[in-house]
Amino acid sequence: xxxxxxxxxxxxxxxxxxxxxxxxxxxxxxxxxxxxxxxxxxxxxxxxxxxxxxxxxxxxxxxxxxxxxxxxxxxxxxxxxxxxxxxxxxxxxxxxxxxxxxxxxxxxxxxxxxxxxxxxxxxxxxxxxxxxxxxxxxxxxxxxxxxxxxxxxxxxxxxxxxxxxxxxxxxxxxxxxxxxxxxxxxxxxxxxxxxxxxxxxxxx
Amino acid sequence: xxxxxxxxxxxxxxxxxxxxxxxxxxxxxxxxxxxxxxxxxxxxxxxxxxxxxxxxxxxxxxxxxxxxxxxxxxxxxxxxxxxxxxxxxxxxxxxxxxxxxxxxxxxxxxxxxxxxxxxxxxxxxxxxxxxxxxxxxxxxxxxxxxxxxxxxxxxxxxxxxxxxxxxxxxxxxxxxxxxxxxxxxxxxxxxxxxxxxxxxxxxxxxxxxxxxxxxxxxxxxxxxxxxxxxxxxxxxxxxxxxxxxxxxxxxxxxxxxxxxxxxxxxxxxxxxxxxxxxxxxxxxxxxxxxxxxxxxxxxxxxxxxxxxxxxxxxxxxxxxxxxxxxxxxxxxxxxxxxxxxxxxxxxxxxxxxxxxxxxxxxxxxxxxxxxxxxxxxxxxxxxxxxxxxxxxxxxxxxxxxxxxxxxxxxxxxxxxxxxxxxxxxxxxxxxxxxxxxxxxxxxxxxxxxxxxxxxxxxxxxxxxxxxxxxxxxxxxxxxxxxxxxxxxxxxxxxxxxxxxxxxxxxxxxxxxxxxxxxxxxxxxxxxxxxxxxxxxxxxxxxxxxxxxxxxxxxxxxxxxxxxxxxxxxxxxxxxxxxxxxxxxxxxxxxxxxxxxxxxxxxxxxxxxxxxxxxxxxxxxxxxxxxxxxxxxxxxxxxxx
Numbered sequence: 093x094x095x096x097x098x099x100x101x102x103x104x105x106x107x108x109x110x111x112x113x114x115x116x117x118x119x120x121x122x123x124x125x126x127x128x129x130x131x132x133x134x135x136x137x138x139x140x141x142x143x144x145x146x147x148x149x150x151x152x153x154x155x156x157x158x159x160x161x162x163x164x165x166x167x168x169x170x171x172x173x174x175x176x177x178x179x180x181x182x183x184x185x186x187x188x189x190x191x192x193x194x195x196x197x198x199x200x201x202x203x204x205x206x207x208x209x210x211x212x213x214x215x216x217x218x219x220x221x222x223x224x225x226x227x228x229x230x231x232x233x234x235x236x237x238x239x240x241x242x243x244x245x246x247x248x249x250x251x252x253x254x255x256x257x258x259x260x261x262x263x264x265x266x267x268x269x270x271x272x273x274x275x276x277x278x279x280x281x282x283x284x285x286x287x288x289x290x291x292x293x294x295x296x
Numbered sequence: 297x298x299x300x301x302x303x304x305x306x307x308x309x310x311x312x313x314x315x316x317x318x319x320x321x322x323x324x325x326x327x328x329x330x331x332x333x334x335x336x337x338x339x340x341x342x343x344x345x346x347x348x349x350x351x352x353x354x355x356x357x358x359x360x361x362x363x364x365x366x367x368x369x370x371x372x373x374x375x376x377x378x379x380x381x382x383x384x385x386x387x388x389x390x391x392x393x394x395x396x397x398x399x400x401x402x403x404x405x406x407x408x409x410x411x412x413x414x415x416x417x418x419x420x421x422x423x424x425x426x427x428x429x430x431x432x433x434x435x436x437x438x439x440x441x442x443x444x445x446x447x448x449x450x451x452x453x454x455x456x457x458x459x460x461x462x463x464x465x466x467x468x469x470x471x472x473x474x475x476x477x478x479x480x481x482x483x484x485x486x487x488x489x490x491x492x493x494x495x496x497x498x499x500x501x502x503x504x505x506x507x508x509x510x511x512x513x514x515x516x517x518x519x520x521x522x523x524x525x526x527x528x529x530x531x532x533x534x535x536x537x538x539x540x541x542x543x544x545x546x547x548x549x550x551x552x553x554x555x556x557x558x559x560x561x562x563x564x565x566x567x568x569x570x571x572x573x574x575x576x577x578x579x580x581x582x583x584x585x586x587x588x589x590x591x592x593x594x595x596x597x598x599x600x601x602x603x604x605x606x607x608x609x610x611x612x613x614x615x616x617x618x619x620x621x622x623x624x625x626x627x628x629x630x631x632x633x634x635x636x637x638x639x640x641x642x643x644x645x646x647x648x649x650x651x652x653x654x655x656x657x658x659x660x661x662x663x664x665x666x667x668x669x670x671x672x673x674x675x676x677x678x679x680x681x682x683x684x685x686x687x688x689x690x691x692x693x694x695x696x697x698x699x700x701x702x703x704x705x706x707x708x709x710x711x712x713x714x715x716x717x718x719x720x721x722x723x724x725x726x727x728x729x730x731x732x733x734x735x736x737x738x739x740x741x742x743x744x745x746x747x748x749x750x751x752x753x754x755x756x757x758x759x760x761x762x763x764x765x766x767x768x769x770x771x772x773x774x775x776x777x778x779x780x781x782x783x784x785x786x787x788x789x790x791x792x793x794x795x796x797x798x799x800x801x802x803x804x805x806x807x808x809x810x811x812x813x814x815x816x817x818x819x820x821x822x823x824x825x826x827x828x829x830x831x832x833x834x835x836x837x838x839x840x841x842x843x844x845x846x847x848x849x850x851x852x853x854x855x856x857x858x859x860x861x862x863x864x865x866x867x868x869x870x871x872x873x874x875x876x877x878x879x880x881x882x883x884x885x886x887x888x889x890x891x892x893x894x895x896x897x898x899x900x901x902x903x904x905x906x907x908x909x910x911x912x913x914x915x916x917x918x919x920x921x922x923x924x925x926x927x928x929x930x931x932x933x934x935x936x
């Protein structure tokens with residue numbers, strides 16, 4: 093693919109076509125925060141922390157840097173007031189879902205978010221999907237997946253597969269940014285669990 | 297059954313044959329779509345078939361089971377053709393009279409006619425009924441003449457002649473130019489010009505490409521596409537084949553939502569018939585152009601109507617949107633260029649090609665051409681499917697076609713564009729309805745839902761209803777949409793539950809901005825519209841809920857109380873006996889009063905209190921007066 097020239101936070105860069113804005117920014121040493129991004133997984137675009145503002149001609153809009161491809165002549169602002177206010181709100185959302193979690197607290201500190209205006213509905217899972225995607229894309233095990241949609245969406249182990257494969261793997265434990273998986277499955281030998289055990293643990 | 301047509305001459309010959317056979321025949325067209333069937337249209341059709349056989353009229357009269365005629369409220373509708381005599385709310389027991397009087401003796405039966413609500417006069421002809429008068433049913437009107445299971449009915453109306461014209465006389469480029477020149481805009485959402493979309497897919501480098509009919513119509517209260525696909529599936533297919541020819545595509549999909557079994561059945565049957573006739577498949581009408589269509593059923597998710605989610609679903613995965621920074625028209629199903637348009641858009645294509653772009657351009661406004669079908673529902677006298685030229689004012693649609701607001705109530709707002717649209721207040725009733733004008737008002741055309749609301753509607757409650765719908769129907773993948781809608785819904789719920797706080801309106805606005813800006817797909821990108829437009833036009837209602845704990849429309853239960861007015865109560869015991877919570881005190885000759893602690897606010901007391909007493913009142917934002925001391929409540933019944 094041919095190279096394209098674009099400008100990120102005032103710095104010109106020649107990037108390979110097909111690269112994402114996030115990759116191009118990182119080459120320039122510009123740090124865009126991410127949560128659902130993982131180099132070995134396909135970009136997902138769900139946490140939207142990597143939102144950046146792009147300007148094309150007269151128009152500006154917000155896109156997710158982890159999935160947006162570089163384009164000739166694009167002007168990108170990774171830290172504009174519009175972008176920062178989006179990130180601050182996203183952090184407030186996550187503080188309600190996953191309070192007292194190091195990753196989220198670090199982000200809050202970085203963006204000066206002192207607390208959340210929303211009621212805590214702590215279940216710890218921010219649905220970044222790292223566990224689900226890692227299990228599917230890297231391990232090809234599909235032992236964990238999404239259940240439900242909208243505000244009822246959650247992550248759940250699939251008992252039939254998980255009871256056979258998870259014990260020997262546990263690789264999603266360290267991927268989970270809020271440590272929900274290790275906290276809730278701590279010390280349990282998957283091989284000893286029946287399908288019913290799994291279901292009852294998950295419904296807690 | 298005509299067998300395979302191998303040329304355009306074949307098609308024209310078949311058309312002549314069908315028309316010749318119909319010379320002098322009369323037709324009884326019975327509206328038999330999903331809505332008609334729930335009101336007994338099948339039984340009416342069976343009664344007609346039996347009666348015609350009994351009277352030996354099979355040669356002269358034919359019964360047609362057609363799709364929806366539009367005036368849903370009057371179903372089952374019987375239309376006698378060619379005269380256009382229209383009988384409404386027909387029952388099977390009326391059938392023999394209709395045959396013996398109207399068909400044999402040419403006599404009009406007054407009692408089955410539609411009555412003009414103003415004059416009370418019976419109206420004989422369909423075209424004179426006010427509901428139809430203000431309409432221009434270029435697309436939907438064909439439903440009346442077509443049994444969707446008989447391709448011959450469509451051909452008799454000139455069906456597939458636009459396809460024949462395109463294949464015979466036009467190059468794909470010319471077809472594309474004509475659609476661009478006609479400026480057919482997408483009827484499914486934001487009104488993107490179809491021709492430009494087609495061109496993008498046409499120019500995309502991949503060899504294998506797709507065209508798709510989006511029939512995942514999910515907006516609450518909207519059923520335009522169902523009406524079209526059930527009633528005239530060939531009209532949609534013809535548009536699709538023409539599009540496929542222009543774009544250079546050989547494979548297409550019809551994505552029908554799970555909840556439309558009849559539409560699915562009818563479109564599958566239509567595809568089979570079109571294949572038998574050589575209008576689909578290899579070498580269509582001997583032109584050398586090949587095209588096949590597959591029907592894909594949805595699994596019951598609103599979000600699958602979003603183009604990238606729909607394509608993901610066709611791939612066999614969970615219907616979740618994916619980032620569209622490269623358009624689906626370039627990278628869609630299996631990463632191949634895929635052009636998607638909704639049902640109504642495809643159904644407009646044969647008009648633009650069959651007649652001409654110039655003709656098409658003569659209807660509508662500067663930026664929006666042709667007609668638009670709306671489903672007119674809610675607090676309006678005439679509900680149904682309405683097709684009007686673009687640019688018709690909201691007032692004309694609601695008052696002329698819709699007949700205005702029932703029960704003497706006042707108009708408050710009209711919600712257009714489904715859950716992603718907005719509420720438009722009275723001062724904009726004269727706005728001409730087109731894509732750009734509605735967007736300017738903060739709403740949108742969407743697919744054409746139009747919900748009329750009267751003064752008894754609480755706008756905060758309306759916003760909460762749509763937000764609740766979207767928070768359940770969002771896929772839940774991205775944080776701004778999932779968590780943003782969750783928090784917005786929490787705030788609206790607390791406002792309705794009398795716990796609204798100073799600053800809640802501003803917080804809703806702040807949240808809306810983030811949800812719109814940062815969401816992954818258009819569901820989140822438009823979800824706050826019902827909240828933003830109600831705040832914009834009805835801010836005082838939000839303020840009343842928050843500051844005065846008052847619901848001006850007296851809808852929100854936690855903010856209202858029921859109260860029996862002692863000076864009006866006749867101590868008749870009716871409410872007391874009907875109260876399911878046992879919250880009403882008093883007795884024979886004793887004025888009744890409601891124990892507010894026990895009251896569940898079900899409103900039964902208000903419903904059953906005889907209108908001549910009118911003693912039960914709904915209060916909001918004011919304290920309920922305490923019950924009178926018992927010694928004072930004995931009163932004599934007022935003589936009637």
